[in-house]
Amino acid sequence: MSNPEVEPVILTGQSRTHLENLEPLSRKVFLPLSGPTPRDNRAIADRIRQALAPDYGRVAFPLSLMAELPGLWLLNNARGPLTVTLAETENSWRIMDIEAGDTRRNHLGLAIDIGTTTVVVYLVDLASGEILRHAPDYNGQVPLGEDILSRIRSAAEAEGLENLRQAVLGTLNRLIRRLSPAPGDTRAISAIAIGANTTMVHLLLGLNPASIAKVPYTPVVNNPGILTAAEIGLEVHPLAPVYCLPSVGSFLGGDVVAGILVSGLHRQTEVSLFVDIGTNGEIVLGCADWLAACAGAAGPALEGGVTTFGMRAEPGAIDRVSILPGGSPQVEFSTIGNIPARGICGSGLVDTLAELFLHGLVDRRAHLLNGQEQFLLVPRAETDPALDRDIAVSQADIDNLMATKGAVNAAIDLLLENVGCSWQEIHHFYAAGAFGQYLPVESAIAIGLYPDLPRAAIIRLGNSSGEGARQALLSRAKRLEAEAICSKLTYFELNAEPAFMDKFRSSKFLPHTDLARYPSVEKRLADQKSSEL
């Protein structure tokens, strides 16, 4: 649950791509108009449309803007050049604003990442493509349901869908006001792109998500096309075009498509792997010729959900652990914010298991030695006084993490088998989101959550959903690329494959059933042993 007293640690950083040609969702066009004169007394609206025609074809002209022309220009003695803002629509353009003078440098848009748990809004300068500011927060829907399935259930209650819609709109509009260039001037923002999973898109748009969770898992919409801010309720310019990155289906959303887009794996000749593990996990394998994906619940181990002392990555969470082995092993750790420990978050748990494994304190099946039930991390005296308990990692906590890891291993193996590709062919490993950003690489490899590739081939994408949204906001080519990714992608329904459970069961070894796939871990284990001799 979100706690307003605690500053969230929300992933906002991104691996950013420089875009060569900016083709944002909204455009500003300078029109050096003069007149009218007896020789050129064309109607002013027609003159504007004719001036735009060579580059933009027949543009739509909303009546409310036509009605402003007499005051703005025709009956105004200070007639001069105008700047017209155009909104992209399906196959065409709509005039969305007309201002006196040259206002091309004042051109703003938003890239938005809506996660099930967290939301980040980026204010983007559409003239330069740069991010000016950003603002993160928890998704206001969290109190109405922690995960996607509970949100879908909640949407089925009376007023449930509308409450969920208003909750996320409330979060977004609060962040937008915080980012707005001048207090209250959210109207200056003229375009929005959004990366979010299929359910988050449905709830934002007020679309009943019931069919997402029912056989045959058919969403209302995968590609909503270009909508307007007014239709959705986003408090920017009401005619601002809003583009949601398209989904592939119920379980592969625009956030994943954004991640593929940012990784660029869909344009490479070699096969690469894209993995994002949060409450849900999505795995994409592919190259320029083909894309295959699967998805499923990943378990809450990495999200701090159900482990005994699990917590989100908030101040007081243990995020790094190292163990000095010996008769009574010594634990070194750090916490977020360097304050007394209150619990342990995903990265701390991964570090703990890796250290336990490397120092022989758990076996390859991740069982604590001698049937111990827990491993003490921080004695009560050193914890946050409010906690008033020891902080330990229990065998149940470890089992949860192993289930997540096992599911990831099984899914990757099954995808490889389905497309007839071997582990050795994987060229890059793209780790998205918090899963990519905060996990300690060596520990993640040690427990087999990341593959044991040359370290330069392991690429953290950061908030790729937000960066994909920024690219879609700024580039028509990238929007088309996102749609091409969707049509190329084959989704494998793992639950439908009996082989999945077999693989899952046999994947619960550290780092992997097949140790030969983890040569660097094998070497560390050997080094460790020799140093302890």
Place this chain on the structure above:
Amino acid sequence: MSNPEVEPVILTGQSRTHLENLEPLSRKVFLPLSGPTPRDNRAIADRIRQALAPDYGRVAFPLSLMAELPGLWLLNNARGPLTVTLAETENSWRIMDIEAGDTRRNHLGLAIDIGTTTVVVYLVDLASGEILRHAPDYNGQVPLGEDILSRIRSAAEAEGLENLRQAVLGTLNRLIRRLSPAPGDTRAISAIAIGANTTMVHLLLGLNPASIAKVPYTPVVNNPGILTAAEIGLEVHPLAPVYCLPSVGSFLGGDVVAGILVSGLHRQTEVSLFVDIGTNGEIVLGCADWLAACAGAAGPALEGGVTTFGMRAEPGAIDRVSILPGGSPQVEFSTIGNIPARGICGSGLVDTLAELFLHGLVDRRAHLLNGQEQFLLVPRAETDPALDRDIAVSQADIDNLMATKGAVNAAIDLLLENVGCSWQEIHHFYAAGAFGQYLPVESAIAIGLYPDLPRAAIIRLGNSSGEGARQALLSRAKRLEAEAICSKLTYFELNAEPAFMDKFRSSKFLPHTDLARYPSVEKRLADQKSSEL
């Protein structure tokens, strides 16, 4: 002034063209959807868009309609085919309605003629192109200003523009409700096309018309493109596309462009003349290669405006007159509705002057013989008792009619001179509106208001503004044709030509300064003389 107790006689009949290919502003498309199935679980909105793509490209999908899909289809056990209504937009299409089953036969639109004085709404079956019903009324703006200039003045007052807009909207929405297929079901109407003059379009759209009447006579808009009913306030389907036939400028509106479109003169190799005379007069000369036009105030003589007993074409108006010459000439007449006479309307006045001229009761300058001040038509005893006076035509009434006739003659002559064309080259004479429909042809020729062409070359177009709107409603080709007419048409500003006043002064002869142009009238005069000898 409109009188609610009197049924107006409003021209609603038209010379109708059969359109080969119906391409209405809104389309109904039948989609034989089934599923979804595990093999085809594409999102329903995407399936609809994909099904439309081959014929309609990327269509816009309003969020409000996407939100209806779960209830209409996705979560409905009676899933079956759907009918999608598409609205044409600039260069593209927008989904405006989705209905269960096949509703293609229930497809309605409106063709609307908005005159300064009268309004006619036609309910059109968009599947067949036929007019199902129509409803006429006076324009609700009349009490706020009789003619165009007084409306423009009235629009400049506080709330003036909004009052004028509401007045015409009130008239239109009342007529629309009267025509609606089921009581209150105006939503079934999915497209509208409008023929109206430039000022009427501005007032309907709420656009400040001030610049129309000020040098350099620049309207806010000539071609508003495709708007929506909701933007304008027309109470049909809110997303219904509304197309106003484009204007050429302040003085040549979409009503005249509609008239040219209906006449077809812009597609003929021979030169023809199009004339519409109401409160204002518009004259168009041209052929497939060129179009020239002029316009101006025509004087109110034909509208029953200021002549002593002048009245609109309402019951009790004298509409036909013949005179049996003799020592005391006998007058035969008919009235509209065959009730006692209350006054005289335009056609009665034209008949009277023609008869007076043919029987030598006025001279060629249209002066009553012997300086008489008036000519008695109906003695008090035979008139409507409420009138309690003789009905007569005064010399001043005749002078007013001669001014109108003279202005028409002068304008035609000047247009011919400007384009270097002779009278003999005129192939057809298209007479639009009430001017074409109700005037007695022989009398109109006798006084020189119509040219003396072979009678088969004189073509009455009826309500060509309404018929042009019907064609624009039903045919994309006709809409493009209307726009091509606008770009081809050269407007001549007669007030700017000193020659106009000269021609005007010398045009006040019956039937024309140059009697040789009126051979049939010359013959009637000769016949008349010989019979009276």
